[in-house]
Amino acid sequence: MFISLGSIIGSGWLLGALTTAVIAGPASLVSWVLASAMLAVLALAHAELGATYPIAGGTARFPFFAFGPLVGFTAGWMSWLRSVLIAPIEVEATLSYLDRIGWVRDRVHLLHSNGTLTAAGLVIGTFFMLLFTLINVLGVRLLAGINSVTAVVKTAVPLLTVVVLMTLAFHGSNFTAGGGFAPHGAHGVFAALPAGVVFALLGFEQAIQLAGEARDPQRDVSRAVIVAMAIGTALYLLLQIAFIAALDPTALTHSWDNPVGKGNFGPYATLATAIGAGWLATILYVDAVISPAGTGLVYMAGAARLSYAMGRERVLPRPLSQIGRSRVPVVSTLLAFVVGELAFLPFPSWQALVGLVTSAAAIMYAFAPVSLHALRVRDVSRNRPYRLPRGTAMAPAGFVFANLIFYWSGYEADWKLGTAALLGFAVFALTRRGIPAAERSVLRGRSAAWIWPWLGGMVLIGRFGRYGGTRALPAWWDLVIVIVFSLVIHYTAVHLAMPPEAVDEAVEHEEEGESVPPPAAAGR
Known part of the structure; x- marks a missing residue:
């Protein structure tokens, strides 16, 4: 539970409230409720899959079980891209906060004015x-021990912030100021989702990535995901309420464009100082190091398990599946470090990466409900310690929700992710070419026939949509098109899933060759 909760509570709580309030005003509360409801369905789908197939790097392997190597690689590649970028994002968030502490800034500059890292910032980020x-x-x-401690701190500090702000500064009039409760209408509510809301709630699946190393995953994984998601959702909603209520009403007279000061990167610390709680601001700056760093730590572990899983499936180079003496995928961990270091160079700031990561997460999450539905149909006899309630209805709903989040992320992020997918398939082709023909697994092209129509169709809808596109699609009809298109793809994919005997063979092969110790050995 702490692994998932430690992933959910990161830089999102420190930075998300300001960004979403600027975009949606007080209606940002609706954005949090909407996002949590949509992601709850996806979290419950992951909970069933994680409890049923408790193996390391699960999000890359569930689609592999249902649809074969091509789909498994696509899911794994998207999952890995998203996870491997989180660690440098969280480090940049930490450095951004540190750079705004006066005594730190007076001695060393960590960021340039455009948000890119200075030489000193790069050195500390590398550390x-x-x-x-x-x-x-x-x-x-x-990892789990350190994360458990940081997760407690990361939960306690936001709760303390909520209590202090609501006690010392609660202006109820702020919820209708600056143009009313929803100054930018429904469009603002939807636009706020990829701007920080969804990003903040990401991470519940990290317990599933490490399920192969859990003592009793069939019992514990589903509980971990559900409890972590519930705590994270409640905490973020309270933080948004406290943030809005604590703002100076005079700053909201005309709009929500600049509620706490232009260029401010520490909204809660600024509010704490303004209401005379400077001691809280100090705690927040300390937590600005702990929260993002703890999240980056866990995501590096998740990224390593994903590339490990794809190495085992022979869709990425086999050395990535090598295990060290501590039963950890060492080569995959080192790869996560190298790619994370490279990510410091082309991306200028925390905000610049949030949309791309949210878009990648939406695609990653979309594979869970469609795989769940397909595996329920093709792998009927499997013991399922936890079952998604009304799974035959909730699974397609979850697929729709993931596609809506992808659409709301904006065309700019979507086409870049499509390009990244093409790059991934080039890597896949090169990896496969290096495998002797006799050892290559069957690609299951028929079972993967829905992938490119789905990804290409979603990018095309984004091109003509209202979020970074040409806005040729009428308001609300764009959402109808996404929903209908998603349902068609979902049921087509379930129909094209591998036959039961192929699913059994894939699952048995992975269970027999799983490198982590079984529960009995793990308990010794």
Whole structure:
């Protein structure tokens, strides 16, 4: 539970409230409720899959079980891209906060004016990445222990912030100021989702990525995902309420464009100082290091398990599946470090990456409900310790929700992700070419026939949509098109899933070759 909760509570709580309030005003509360409801369905789908197939790097392997290597690679590649970028994002968030502390800024500049890292910032960022790598290589028990401590701190500080702000500064009039409750209408509510709301709630699946190293995953994985998601949702909603209520009403007279000061990167610390709680601002700056760093630590572990899983499936180079003495995928962990370091260079800031990561997460999450539905049809006899309520209806709904989030992320992020998918297939082709023909697995092209129509169709809808596109699609009809298109793709994919005997063979092969110790051995 702490692994998932530690992933959910990161830089999103420190930065998300300001961004979403600027976009949606007080209606940002609706954005949080909407996002949590949509992601709850996706979290419950992951909970059933994680409890039923408790293996490392699960989000890359569930689609593999249902649809074969091509679909498994697509899901794994999207999952890995998203996870491997989180660690550098969280490090940049930490450095951005540190750079706004007066005594730090007076001694060393960590960021340029455009948000890119200075030489000093790159050195300190690299130190954080090396620290994440070392902890991950030393083993999952050390990782879990450190994360449990940081997760407690990361939960306590936001709760303290909520209590202090609501006690010392609660202006109820703010909820109708600056143009009313919803100054930008429904469009603002939807636009706020990829701007920080969905990003903040991401991470519940991290317990599933490490399920192969859990003591009793069939019992615990579903509980971990559900409890972590519930706590994270409640916490973020309270934080948004406290943020809006604590703002100076005079700053909201005309609009929500600049509620706490132009260029401010520490909204809660600014509010705490303004209401005379400077001690809270100090705690928040300390937590600005702990929260993002703890999240980056866990995501590096998740990224390593994903590339490990794809290495085992022979869709990425086999060395990525090598296990060290502490039963950790060492080569995959080192790859996560290298790619994370490279990510510091082309992306200028925290905000610049949020849309892309949210878009990648939406695609990653979309594979869970469609795989769940297909596996329920093709793998009927499997014991399922947890079952998604009304799964035959909730699974297609979850697929629709993921596609809506992808659409709301905007065309700019969507086409870049489509390009990244093409790059991934080039890597896949090169990897497959290096495998002797006799050892290559069957691609199951028929079962993967829905992938490119789905991804291409979603990018095309985004091109003509209202979120970064040409806006040729009329308001509301664009959402109808996304919903109908998603349902067609979902049921087509379920129909094209591999036959039961192929599913059994894929699952048995992975269970027999799983590199992590079984529950009995793990308990010794």
